[in-house]
Amino acid sequence: MQQRTVTISNRLGLHARAAARLVRRASQFSSSVTLLREDTAESADGKSILSVLLLAAARGTSLIIKTEGDDEDRALTELVELVEQKFGEEFSDGVY
Amino acid sequence: MASTSVTRSRDVKLQGVPASPGVAVGRVLRLDERGRHQFYYIGVSAAQARMEVRRLREAVQEARAQLKEIRVRLAEELGYEHSFILDAHLLMLEDARLIEELEHDIRSRRVNAEWAVRSVTDRAIQAYKQINDPYLRERTSDLEDVMTRLLTILSGRDQFDLSKLDQDVIIVAQNIWPSTVAELDFKHVLGFATNTGGLTSHSAIIARSLGIPAVVGLHDITRLAKTGNSIIIDGSEGLVILRPTKSVVGEYRAKRRREARRRPRPAEETSKAAETTDGVRITLRANIELATEIESLRLFGAEGVGLYRSEFLFLTRLPDLPGEDEQYEVYRNLAVVTGDAGANIRIFDLGGDKLTLEGFEAEQNPALGLRAIRLSLKAEHVFRTQIRAILRANLHGHLRVVLPLISTITELREAKRIIADVKQDMAEARIEHNAELPIGVMIEVPAAALMADVFAREADFLSVGTNDLIQYILAVDRANENVAHLYQPLHPAILRTIAYLVRVAETQRVSLELCGEMAADPLQAIAVVGLGIRTLSLVPGSIPLVKNAIRSVELERARSLMKDAMKLTTTKEVEELLASELPRQAPRFFAAWSSKP
Numbered sequence: 112m113q114q115r116t117v118t119i120s121n122r123l124g125l126h127a128r129a130a131a132r133l134v135r136r137a138s139q140f141s142s143s144v145t146l147l148r149e150d151t152a153e154s155a156d157g158k159s160i161l162s163v164l165l166l167a168a169a170r171g172t173s174l175i176i177k178t179e180g181d182d183e184d185r186a187l188t189e190l191v192e193l194v195e196q197k198f199g200e201e202f203s204d205g206v207y
Numbered sequence: 208m209a210s211t212s213v214t215r216s217r218d219v220k221l222q223g224v225p226a227s228p229g230v231a232v233g234r235v236l237r238l239d240e241r242g243r244h245q246f247y248y249i250g251v252s253a254a255q256a257r258m259e260v261r262r263l264r265e266a267v268q269e270a271r272a273q274l275k276e277i278r279v280r281l282a283e284e285l286g287y288e289h290s291f292i293l294d295a296h297l298l299m300l301e302d303a304r305l306i307e308e309l310e311h312d313i314r315s316r317r318v319n320a321e322w323a324v325r326s327v328t329d330r331a332i333q334a335y336k337q338i339n340d341p342y343l344r345e346r347t348s349d350l351e352d353v354m355t356r357l358l359t360i361l362s363g364r365d366q367f368d369l370s371k372l373d374q375d376v377i378i379v380a381q382n383i384w385p386s387t388v389a390e391l392d393f394k395h396v397l398g399f400a401t402n403t404g405g406l407t408s409h410s411a412i413i414a415r416s417l418g419i420p421a422v423v424g425l426h427d428i429t430r431l432a433k434t435g436n437s438i439i440i441d442g443s444e445g446l447v448i449l450r451p452t453k454s455v456v457g458e459y460r461a462k463r464r465r466e467a468r469r470r471p472r473p474a475e476e477t478s479k480a481a482e483t484t485d486g487v488r489i490t491l492r493a494n495i496e497l498a499t500e501i502e503s504l505r506l507f508g509a510e511g512v513g514l515y516r517s518e519f520l521f522l523t524r525l526p527d528l529p530g531e532d533e534q535y536e537v538y539r540n541l542a543v544v545t546g547d548a549g550a551n552i553r554i555f556d557l558g559g560d561k562l563t564l565e566g567f568e569a570e571q572n573p574a575l576g577l578r579a580i581r582l583s584l585k586a587e588h589v590f591r592t593q594i595r596a597i598l599r600a601n602l603h604g605h606l607r608v609v610l611p612l613i614s615t616i617t618e619l620r621e622a623k624r625i626i627a628d629v630k631q632d633m634a635e636a637r638i639e640h641n642a643e644l645p646i647g648v649m650i651e652v653p654a655a656a657l658m659a660d661v662f663a664r665e666a667d668f669l670s671v672g673t674n675d676l677i678q679y680i681l682a683v684d685r686a687n688e689n690v691a692h693l694y695q696p697l698h699p700a701i702l703r704t705i706a707y708l709v710r711v712a713e714t715q716r717v718s719l720e721l722c723g724e725m726a727a728d729p730l731q732a733i734a735v736v737g738l739g740i741r742t743l744s745l746v747p748g749s750i751p752l753v754k755n756a757i758r759s760v761e762l763e764r765a766r767s768l769m770k771d772a773m774k775l776t777t778t779k780e781v782e783e784l785l786a787s788e789l790p791r792q793a794p795r796f797f798a799a800w801s802s803k804p
Binding site for chain 1: 299302303340
């Protein structure tokens with residue numbers, strides 16, 4: 112299992128679009144993806160949009176991303192990158 | 208009764224409007240309604256549950272395909288920036304947890320797919336409502352949107368069949384729509400309890416016609432009662448008890464047995480004629496709307512059908528129209544079963560509070576809008592098809608046609624012209640039919656009542672539709688519980704109108720029938736008989752009761768009683784006079800009956 116802590120830094124937090132992108136990306140890997148709020152210890156299945164939305168992670172929330180499975184390293188790297196790049200919000204849209 | 212029942216938290220008592228007498232004890236089947244769609248709870252077997260899971264999966268696939276298509280279109284029109292929300296929607300449908308939960312719901316609770324979608328959605332929405340973030344809370348609307356799409360797909364095809372209930376239930380709903388009634392399997396419906404509706408709302412009429420206890424106007428019963436809850440309804444008192452304790456259940460079971468004993472048994476009454484003690488024969492015909500009711504005519508001793516509400520052919524299948532052959536089959540059956548006694552087929556009374564035809568929009572004020580004969584004359588092809596089917600079926604019996612909501616003589620003339628035209632077409636095409644088809648006018652608009660002498664000259668018979676006539680004369684919407692108390696069948700204005708119609712019919716020698724709720728209430732039925740009405744048409748289930756009442760009175764005395772009643776100025780005075788005099792004049796029936804004013 113791999114894990115890293117990230118901070119949600121985009122303006123709207125883990126809202127619908129950001130959550131959609133995160134879930135899409137997470138679903139590309141065979142590894143399981145779990146998100147854990149550091150403050151409340153609530154966890155979410157990174158491949159379930161309803162579950163991710165329920166985390167209600169606003170800007171500034173610290174999240175632990177855990178990946179587990181054959182491609183856990185690559186999954187973790189890419190998901191951390193996505194969060195750090197603010198889900199591509201500040202970039203042009205239509206990436207996937 | 209109330210004093211003996213222990214008040215415990217389980218016995219939730221609700222007071223509504225007593226719509227149809229009798230006691231029912233059973234379990235709730237709640238009909239859910241969101242917008243135009245109704246999602247039913249249906250318990251299913253394990254095998255059916257597997258089919259429901261398959262239906263769900265297919266619906267999810269279909270919903271995804273729809274969303275993908277919309278996403279492409281939206282992206283083209285507005286750019287990817289705006290199509291992201293659809294991506295969130297798509298992801299919801301791909302959400303394995305959600306799908307698993309739905310399938311689990313179907314399998315473990317053994318429910319239909321629609322119900323699983325509804326309850327899982329409601330639970331998810333509850334969870335979202337706990338979130339502090341207003342933006343995220345709003346995601347519930349996305350979820351609703353997706354689920355509504357799913358539900359629409361699910362119920363659009365092969366909806367679980369309400370006509371195949373396999374256990375006895377008491378229906379709890381916002382309202383009982385005619386379309387729901389047409390679908391329900393009444394062998395398994397013990398009673399109704401609804402949020403809305405007054406004494407003469409459609410739900411109430413249906414319940415009485417089927418002899419099923421009902422309480423209406425309960426406001427929020429759909430919120431308080433859940434499918435599967437035990438429930439008691441006392442249709443005579445307008446009382447509903449939710450989740451009753453054992454002792455209360457026992458009490459009401461006993462009451463139900465007592466009531467069953469008191470009601471006249473149909474078989475005893477059917478063999479006797481509806482004749483007053485001084486030998487005047489009254490004809491009692493049936494008002495029916497469902498094909499299955501045709502079978503009940505003999506059971507209750509109806510002398511033919513005074514009102515067949517033909518639009519019920521439609522209500523399960525709108526916006527499709529029943530074709531000529533399909534209509535022909537129903538009318539032929541009606542003609543055969545009623546034989547010499549005959550049947551009056553009321554031309555489609557669509558529009559208004561009933562469903563309307565495709566291509567015609569909902570109206571601001573449907574009671575005064577494009578409905579009934581107005582709609583038939585506008586959608587002439589529908590009218591023609593119906594007339595053709597009736598003319599063909601008329602070979603097998605004695606059918607008559609009644610035109611609803613006529614307000615001016617030109618409507619009658621126009622309808623007669625079209626009917627003559629249809630006959631000619633059929634003769635030319637050598638289509639077998641019986642052209643001897645009497646055409647009657649429903650007197651239910653005040654203008655038609657005032658002009659009855661004119662109609663009597665050009666129509667073959669007149670039929671007073673008291674439900675609508677009372678509504679229009681008194682300007683009261685009978686389904687509006689705020690004004691339902693103003694719906695007064697014994698209002699002096701109504702009595703005068705009926706007396707006038709009787710006079711016109713006598714002088715012009717045209718036959719006059721009266722159909723509507725008044726005919727089914729023993730006291731009111733005697734009142735109109737006293738005014739001179741000789742043919743009543745009423746719900747089949749009430750025929751034995753009304754016959755019993757008629758057999759207990761002397762017409763001469765009823766006539767003079769109504770002469771006195773006509774001098775009174777308020778409904779209350781009329782009611783009091785009848786309630787005090789009838790038990791004296793006809794104690795055999797009314798002494799026991801007069802407990803209710």
